[in-house]
Amino acid sequence: MPRNKGITDDMIIEMYKSGMPYKEMVPIIGLSNRAIYNVIAKHNVTVNREPSSGQPRKHKVNEDFFKIWSHEMAWVFGLFVTDGTVSGNAHSINFAQKDERILKLVAKYMEVAYVVRPISTTRTVPILVINSKEIKNDLANLGVTSNKSLTLPFPDVPEEFMGSFVRGVVDGDGWVQDRGYVMNITTASYNFAEGLYNIFKKWNLKTEITNQLTNSGRKVYRVWVKGKESISELSRLIYNNCEENYVYTKRERLTQWIKETEVKYFVEIC
Template structure:
């Protein structure tokens, strides 16, 4: 394709600045879109965004001034959001479309929400802004942030809102208000998150899940109903409606006396379930001896070991080589405790009987 006579660089730049799209500009000047981009670059002209055109307005200064709302949205985006590699779009994925609309409104936009399609199974909020993208990159949100995102320097006054956003994005809260964790692939982010919790006087631990030989997943934990209640006091104060409802309710579970009565039911036979598995014969024999020594039922002692292991385990779970002489063991367990064992086993790539065995080993009585 040859340049049309009279189409100087200056003329091409003038047409480009007037907003003429490439599909019209190329035949008019006789050059390919790549050649036109080279001219634009050579003369130091700012290129127009090639991303999805923004249909609705957005407050492009939203991330330039700290506020509780800005900090909460930042926490959500650093965990559940991502930026496009090819344009100026920012995306936030959440099952709750109402939450996506709320974020859009806080950002001064009439939300553009993409419905699930193809391999994407949940709705997605789309915000298009070169300025917002640049501000988010300054705050640590890059196109490949999963393993490299840092814990941003958030002013102390806005940390509760930011932590709430992180929990709303990548957090999990036990439905009975005993445990909470956030999951991240960035060790630096995990350490920063844990440091904030500890500055607030909360007991926090980090566990590691080895995903590959070179990359790990980190979970930052808070365990214990009183710890969760204290965290809830901090992050839900004066937060308006900017939170995921079921996570707030689970964290506050033990404020309701009726809920405490519900939990107490699991201490009775009514709330117990039978479960059969195989356990290392030596450990099972040790468990029975300890139960006789303590004048306790075997299953009650085992449950105390399991609860202690689940609540106090602070390091990476490493599979221990045990002798293979496992034998069948059937007893009853509190239903909720058994569900927690199943969850813990799944999270750490273990079998249920291994969790039971490690609980006995971890007890100090074995």
């Protein structure tokens, strides 16, 4: 069987070293178990398991990451509910993001080897692959399953971390007008849209929900924040506990109406 386009020996070795089972490597790489084993052996990588065993080494990932709330966890979780997927037939999750800096931050926070499915003719953004049954189960406990797009509930996020969670959602599926007067977040789940709308109302922002049909006939919902006062207040709330974990262009657009003195304060606390 031919190797999938864009997959290099180095990528195969990195997947192996991350602890990914052969059965999960096969569809990504496009080679058989034995062919993958031969690539690894060819480069004199220490082989700790035979292809037929199916037993991976311990995953290089913090499997408690989604058990304990923190601002980093809340941001990653917000990204995941918008740009992530849970495998239906394997113990793995995937993050898709066109900005690889964001994927590398996720890998850093989750203490996971940076294993990425490259861009191809059928995929326009890189995908970070994380293998862990424990993490998959923790996400299910938070309401995120393999069929989340239509049924995703708005999660029970502690108030202390809500701003960081919403920042992750904005970084994942948010659109911000270049002039900074309008922002919206798109979702196929009405429950998630309604929950986000209620948060924006609680924050006293000018907000509304609209819906439309896609070309395929699927209904999607957009949750809006409008007006420079509301946009500025939103930015104050979501960038209040950040370091490097945000999309640069979105932050620039969301904060452009904040007064210069406030921006200086903003930079110092972030």
